[in-house]
Amino acid sequence: MTTAKHRSVRDPLPVVDTALTGADLAEQWTVTADGPSRYPRVSFTPNVSIALADGTVLKAQVFRPADADGIPVAERLPVLLNLTPYNKSVTHLAAWLLRGLRRFGVTVPDVPPKNPRLFELSELARALPGGGLATFGVNDALIRSGYVQAVIDVRGTGASSGGWGMFNDVEQRDTAEVVAWAQAQPWCDGSVGMYGISYCSINSLQAAGNRVPGLGAVFAVEPVSDISRDLMKTGGAQTFFMPIWMLAVALGKWLPSPSDVVRGGIAPGWLAGRLRAPLNRVIRYIFEGLRGRGTLIDNDEYFRQISPRFEDIEIPTFVYGAWDDIFGPAALRIHRRISMPDGMFQVIINEGYHGSPGSQLGRPDGPPRLDVLQRAWFDKWLKGIDNGIDRYGPVTLQQQNGGWHTLETYPRPEAVPQRFYLDAEPSGFAAHTSLDGSLGAAAPRGRTEHRLRRRPGLLKSPTTSRLMSGMTAVLGTPGLKDSRYFERGALTFTSAAATEPWVVSGPLNLHLRTRANGAEAFWVVSVTDVAPNGFSRMLAEGALLASRRAVDEAKSVRGVDGDYLSPWHPTGKGQKTPVEPGVSTTLDIDLTEVDAMIKTGHRLRVVISAASLPRYIPSIPELWASRQGQSVVLDPDQPSYLVAPVVIGARAGVA
Incomplete structure (x- = not known):
C-alpha cells in the first residue's frame, strides 16, 4: 500500500505560489x-x-x-x-x-x-x-x-x-x-x-x-x-x-x-x-x-x-x-x-x-x-x-x-483529503436528473435507497467525447463538454455553491454503499464542476463492476487518514469477488486525476449511472447477471462519500 503525501487537516497550510514560470x-x-x-x-x-x-x-x-x-x-x-x-x-x-x-x-x-x-x-x-x-x-x-x-x-x-x-x-x-x-x-x-x-x-x-x-x-x-x-x-x-x-x-x-x-x-x-x-x-x-x-x-x-x-x-x-x-x-x-x-x-x-x-x-x-x-x-x-x-x-x-x-510535484502537497458525503436531501440544482441529491460535509440523517435506471448511453456525453478523441466536436460545446445530457438518467449529488475559490488536486475515490438485485452490477461515476448557469463540465470519471471490487493494497494509494485516494482493482482471470443478490456492499471506485479550480458560485457534483456506452461495455454474461437492477444505499451508519484532496483560496494560488 502507498500512502499519499497529503497533509493532515491538523497541519499548517502554507501559501504556495504556483504561477507559471519560465x-x-x-x-x-x-x-x-x-x-x-x-x-x-x-x-x-x-x-x-x-x-x-x-x-x-x-x-x-x-x-x-x-x-x-x-x-x-x-x-x-x-x-x-x-x-x-x-x-x-x-x-x-x-x-x-x-x-x-x-x-x-x-x-x-x-x-x-x-x-x-x-x-x-x-x-x-x-x-x-x-x-x-x-x-x-x-x-x-x-x-x-x-x-x-x-x-x-x-x-x-x-x-x-x-x-x-x-x-x-x-x-x-x-x-x-x-x-x-x-x-x-x-x-x-x-x-x-x-x-x-x-x-x-x-x-x-x-x-x-x-x-x-x-x-x-x-x-x-x-x-x-x-x-x-x-x-x-x-x-x-x-x-x-x-x-x-x-x-x-x-x-x-x-x-x-x-x-x-x-x-x-x-x-x-x-x-x-x-x-x-x-x-x-x-x-x-x-x-x-x-x-x-x-x-x-x-x-x-x-x-x-x-x-x-x-x-x-x-x-x-x-x-x-x-x-x-x-x-x-x-x-x-x-x-x-x-x-x-x-x-x-x-x-x-x-x-x-x-x-x-x-x-x-x-x-x-x-x-x-x-x-x-x-x-x-x-x-x-x-x-x-x-x-x-x-x-x-x-x-x-x-x-x-x-x-x-x-x-514542483503533483498532487499539490498542500492538498488535504476531504470527505464529501452523499445525501438524498435535494440540492435544488439538478431537476433534470433521476435524483437531485446533495453533497456536503455531514453524513445523511436517515437511510434511503435509490434505484438506478439503466440508460444505454449517449453520443452527446463527455465520456464519448473522450473515447472519440474529441471528434464529437461536430455536435458543438453542449455535446462535447456539457454532462447534463448524460445526467438525465443518473443519480446526482451536488454541493452548495462555493463562497470562495478552492482547488481539487489529486486522484479521487468514491466510497459507495450499494445493493445489487442480481449477481452483478456495473457502476459508472463522474465528478463535474457545475457553473451558476447549470453547465456541468466533467472533471474525472471511473467505472467498476461490483465483482471487481477487491483492492490490491500494494498498488493502492491511501491518504494519511486512511481513506483510499486511488484504489487498485485487479481485473485478471480468477480475480472476481462474488456478488450476493440483495445484500448491501461497499465499493471504492477509482476516478481519474484532477487539478481543478472550483470558482466562487460553482458547485461540485457526483454523477452515478449504470451504463455509459460506448466507453464501457461489460460482457454479455455480466450484463445478463446485472439485469435485475441495482441501487445506491445512503446509510448514516455506513455513509457514502467522495474523497478528494482540496486546497482552499489563496493557498491554491487562485486568489
Whole structure:
C-alpha cells in the first residue's frame, strides 16, 4: 500500500505560489526553433530495410539534413526514431500536408469563432499551430536544425514483415534492435532519441523502462500509464474503442507505401504475415470481450508485459498529456511512478483530447508549442546544449477551469483529503436528473435507497467525447463538454455553491454503499464542476463492476487518514469477488486525476449511472447477471462519500 503525501487537516497550510514560470526560457526556445535553419533542405530515403536477428525485415523512411542541392550532409548527427503501427506513409503524408499548409499560409485564427460547433472544431484544429502535427512523425524544421529522423513500420504493419504483436515482448526486442541499428549508421553520432504520439509514445516509454542500450532521451505525447486500467479493462469493463482501433491497424497493414511497391521494397514475408493473421486477432478480441473471458482479455502476463516499467526509467523523459485524453490524464499517473533527478523528467498537461495534441500551447501566457518543446528537449539531452529546459516545470499544467501553473510535484502537497458525503436531501440544482441529491460535509440523517435506471448511453456525453478523441466536436460545446445530457438518467449529488475559490488536486475515490438485485452490477461515476448557469463540465470519471471490487493494497494509494485516494482493482482471470443478490456492499471506485479550480458560485457534483456506452461495455454474461437492477444505499451508519484532496483560496494560488 502507498500512502499519499497529503497533509493532515491538523497541519499548517502554507501559501504556495504556483504561477507559471519560465516565460523567458520559452521565448528563447521559440526563437531558436523558428530561427534560421542550419541546413537548407531535407533528404528523403523512402525504402530502408532493417534486418532483425530472427530474419524479419522492418521498413523505414529516413530523413536527413541536406545541402542546397538536396544532397545529404556527411556530418554525423543525433537520430530520432518513431516506430509506428499506422503505416509510415501516413506520417509522411502528415508532413507533406504540414508543408503545404505552411507554404500557403493556412492557419487557425487566434480568436475562436462564436458558433459553438465551429468553436470546438477550431480548438481541435489548434493542434496545427500548437505543434501537435509536427510531433506526429516528421518535423522538417527539426531535421534542418541538425537531426536525422527515421520512421519505421513496426513488425507486421506497413511494409514490414512478420506478425503484429501490439506492444508484446517481440516488438520490444525489435525496438532495441532498431536503436542498435541507428547507432551503427554512418550518419549517426551515437546519440539516439525516441518520440511519438499515442502508440509511438508508449513504445518509446517501453524502451526507456527496458533501459535499451544507446537510447538517450524520450519525448512522449499522450501515452498510457497502464493500458489495461486506463482503457482496455477499466474497472473490469471492455471498451468499444479497442476493436475499432485494432481493426483500423489490421486493415492498414494491407496498405503499404506506393513508393515501396514501385521500388520493390515490400519486405520478404510481408504477404505471409498478413495472411497468417489478417483479422483473426480483432475477431478473437471481440468475441472474448462479449463472453467476458479468453486468452487475450484474461492474459495478465501480457498486460504486465506491455505496460512500460516507469519505475526503471533512468533517461531524460518528457511526457505530454491532456485532461480529456482517451487514456485520461495518464501523464500524472506516470509522474507518480517515475523518480529521477530534477529536470530529467518533465510533465505538461492541458485542456484537450487525444485528437488535439498541443492545442493549448503556443498561446500568450502559456508554454511554447509542442514542436518547440520537442526540439529544446532533444537539444539539451542529445546535443548537450544548456538551454534551460531542465529548469522548466517539472510539472506544468493548465488547471481545469483555471490558468497555467508550475508545480514542483503533483498532487499539490498542500492538498488535504476531504470527505464529501452523499445525501438524498435535494440540492435544488439538478431537476433534470433521476435524483437531485446533495453533497456536503455531514453524513445523511436517515437511510434511503435509490434505484438506478439503466440508460444505454449517449453520443452527446463527455465520456464519448473522450473515447472519440474529441471528434464529437461536430455536435458543438453542449455535446462535447456539457454532462447534463448524460445526467438525465443518473443519480446526482451536488454541493452548495462555493463562497470562495478552492482547488481539487489529486486522484479521487468514491466510497459507495450499494445493493445489487442480481449477481452483478456495473457502476459508472463522474465528478463535474457545475457553473451558476447549470453547465456541468466533467472533471474525472471511473467505472467498476461490483465483482471487481477487491483492492490490491500494494498498488493502492491511501491518504494519511486512511481513506483510499486511488484504489487498485485487479481485473485478471480468477480475480472476481462474488456478488450476493440483495445484500448491501461497499465499493471504492477509482476516478481519474484532477487539478481543478472550483470558482466562487460553482458547485461540485457526483454523477452515478449504470451504463455509459460506448466507453464501457461489460460482457454479455455480466450484463445478463446485472439485469435485475441495482441501487445506491445512503446509510448514516455506513455513509457514502467522495474523497478528494482540496486546497482552499489563496493557498491554491487562485486568489
